[in-house]
Amino acid sequence: MPRSGLWLAAVALGVGTGFCGWRGGLPSARRLEVLPPEARGPRAARALADAWRALYERIERSHAEMSAEEPVTYIRGVERAPAGWTAPPPPLVNSVRSFLLQSVNPDEKKAFIILARMRPWKLDFQPLYVQYGGGIIYPLGAWLWAASKAGLARLSPDPAYYLEHPDAMGRLYALGRLFMLLFQTGAIVLVAALGRRLGGVRAGLVAAAVYALLPPVLENAHLIKPHAYAAFWALASVWFLLSAQGGAKRRALLWAGLLAGVAAGSNLALAPLCAAPLLVGRDRDGLLGSAAGALVLAALNPYLIVAPRAYAWELTVYAGAPASPSFAALGRLAVSSARLLGPVFCAGAAAAAVWALRRGGQPRLAALVAVGLSAIVWARFPALVDAGAFRLYLPMLALAAVLLGAAVEALPRAARAAALALLVVDVGARGGLWLARLREGAGDGSTRARAAAWIEASVPAGSELGFTRFPAPSSSPTLPFYRYAVTVFDPAAPAPPQPAWLVVDQAGLGSLDKDLANRYDQAASFLPVGARWLPPDEAASFADAAVYVLKRRSPTRS
Numbered sequence: 105m106p107r108s109g110l111w112l113a114a115v116a117l118g119v120g121t122g123f124c125g126w127r128g129g130l131p132s133a134r135r136l137e138v139l140p141p142e143a144r145g146p147r148a149a150r151a152l153a154d155a156w157r158a159l160y161e162r163i164e165r166s167h168a169e170m171s172a173e174e175p176v177t178y179i180r181g182v183e184r185a186p187a188g189w190t191a192p193p194p195p196l197v198n199s200v201r202s203f204l205l206q207s208v209n210p211d212e213k214k215a216f217i218i219l220a221r222m223r224p225w226k227l228d229f230q231p232l233y234v235q236y237g238g239g240i241i242y243p244l245g246a247w248l249w250a251a252s253k254a255g256l257a258r259l260s261p262d263p264a265y266y267l268e269h270p271d272a273m274g275r276l277y278a279l280g281r282l283f284m285l286l287f288q289t290g291a292i293v294l295v296a297a298l299g300r301r302l303g304g305v306r307a308g309l310v311a312a313a314v315y316a317l318l319p320p321v322l323e324n325a326h327l328i329k330p331h332a333y334a335a336f337w338a339l340a341s342v343w344f345l346l347s348a349q350g351g352a353k354r355r356a357l358l359w360a361g362l363l364a365g366v367a368a369g370s371n372l373a374l375a376p377l378c379a380a381p382l383l384v385g386r387d388r389d390g391l392l393g394s395a396a397g398a399l400v401l402a403a404l405n406p407y408l409i410v411a412p413r414a415y416a417w418e419l420t421v422y423a424g425a426p427a428s429p430s431f432a433a434l435g436r437l438a439v440s441s442a443r444l445l446g447p448v449f450c451a452g453a454a455a456a457a458v459w460a461l462r463r464g465g466q467p468r469l470a471a472l473v474a475v476g477l478s479a480i481v482w483a484r485f486p487a488l489v490d491a492g493a494f495r496l497y498l499p500m501l502a503l504a505a506v507l508l509g510a511a512v513e514a515l516p517r518a519a520r521a522a523a524l525a526l527l528v529v530d531v532g533a534r535g536g537l538w539l540a541r542l543r544e545g546a547g548d549g550s551t552r553a554r555a556a557a558w559i560e561a562s563v564p565a566g567s568e569l570g571f572t573r574f575p576a577p578s579s580s581p582t583l584p585f586y587r588y589a590v591t592v593f594d595p596a597a598p599a600p601p602q603p604a605w606l607v608v609d610q611a612g613l614g615s616l617d618k619d620l621a622n623r624y625d626q627a628a629s630f631l632p633v634g635a636r637w638l639p640p641d642e643a644a645s646f647a648d649a650a651v652y653v654l655k656r657r658s659p660t661r662s
Contacts, residue, residue, distance in 0.1 A: 118289025129208030317535025365400025570603030
């Protein structure tokens with residue numbers, strides 16, 4: 105394959121995987137079904153907007169006071185809402201608003217919340233949350249502003265407009281995801297370029313394909329979150345870091361540091377990458393590169409300096425207090441990696457790292473960055489071992505794919521063919537399965553859409569519907585909640601209620617104790633593509649999450 109073919113293949117991988125199901129789970133006019141017809145319109149939207157504003161005023165107050173907990177929005181005890189309401193009752197106000205404003209991933213709204221609390225016309229750019237670094241928030245805000253000027257969307261500081269027109273909110277999400285897609289495609293091109301640099305064109309193609317099809321990469325490429333975006337800048341930094349081993353060392357290390365600063369300024373977990381230039385130049389050049397990275401990180405997040413105490417508190421609250429690494433935690437991460445990423449990729453990446461360390465030169469440097477950064481991130485977050493934890497490791501997964509492609513290319517012909525076949529079977533099939541889930545989750549065949557249709561057809565109006573958390577797009581299908589008597593309860597509470605019907609996701613199903621679960625039959629289940637091959641807890645994806653409908657047994661069967 106010629107070099108131009110490699111770039112075209114990498115772009116095709118980025119665009120093809122990125123656009124597959126890219127609009128899945130977004131707010132739309134259809135979400136208005138959660139409200140009765142008389143509760144739709146400007147007046148109702150204003151009431152919901154006022155409640156939203158009051159909630160975030162309390163959240164801002166909790167930040168200012170450095171309270172250990174924001175206002176509670178999760179269930180404590182039992183909350184009930186009768187059927188037939190014409191205005192959202194207090195227990196369902198937040199739920200209704202979430203269906204009109206949020207996507208299926210509960211974290212994706214944070215970028216819009218951060219931007220909504222800024223006042224650019226007053227030169228107020230202070231974020232409410234600092235976990236989403238200024239390196240992504242400010243460019244994303246500029247992107248959305250430019251889109252509004254081009255007539256592609258409407259930006260309004262008043263959430264009432266979007267509560268009345270959820271399809272307009274959906275367009276903003278779609279534009280944000282398009283922004284992410286551009287950088288995800290760029291990251292795949294960089295993976296291909298790094299693979300070609302270390303092992304040739306075929307190594308670059310293998311690396312790009314492997315990285316593009318890894319489940320956490322596919323998941324985060326479809327979300328407005330900093331991780332896939334920051335991976336692009338981290339890989340660009342590594343490119344210049346490897347270039348520094350040739351000529352123009354000072355310039356290369358300076359660029360490596362500057363780009364590492366952008367990556368860290370977007371995702372603070374990558375801050376240790378700013379020290380990477382010192383791996384190449386343990387001298388003035390390396391120090392200059394690292395200092396440049398630290399300066400860019402600070403420039404993109406000035407409030408870390410302006411209000412260090414507040415944001416140090418926030419990072420502790422939201423990231424959790426540092427836990428102690430242990431062999432047990434490392435073992436849990438290894439098991440989770442094998443389940444989510446696949447045993448072939450994990451074993452191959454480990455073998456490729458050993459190969460690179462022994463080979464020396466640029467492969468060794470890439471391996472040192474990948475292994476070192478992984479170790480530092482894991483040491484900070486050793487307790488994060490679920491599927492969502494792998495968002496923290498996207499740049500390292502990219503470098504693992506690069507080293508894997510180069511190591512496979514260095515094998516004898518027969519061994520190389522066998523290794524490629526194993527990668528196709530494991531990584532290719534696994535990635536294809538996740539792409540199918542993303543595609544299904546974006547259409548009428550999604551688990552939530554099928555569950556909603558079944559409930560409306562099978563559960564009589566006025567029946568008691570139970571939920572183990574307040575209904576939201578992340579955990580519940582879109583339903584006309586006003587037709588049912590809704591009970592939301594904490595299953596761990598003493599003597600929990602037993603509604604006639606329960607609607608739960610995988611986590612809700614697992615939260616039921618044995619006694620409560622034995623009082624219900626599974627009336628219907630709506631599982632994502634490939635649920636029989638991947639355990640639901642490990643394959644958890646908000647894109648097309650499992651939904652279960654349980655019916656309380658009659659007393660004679662209890």
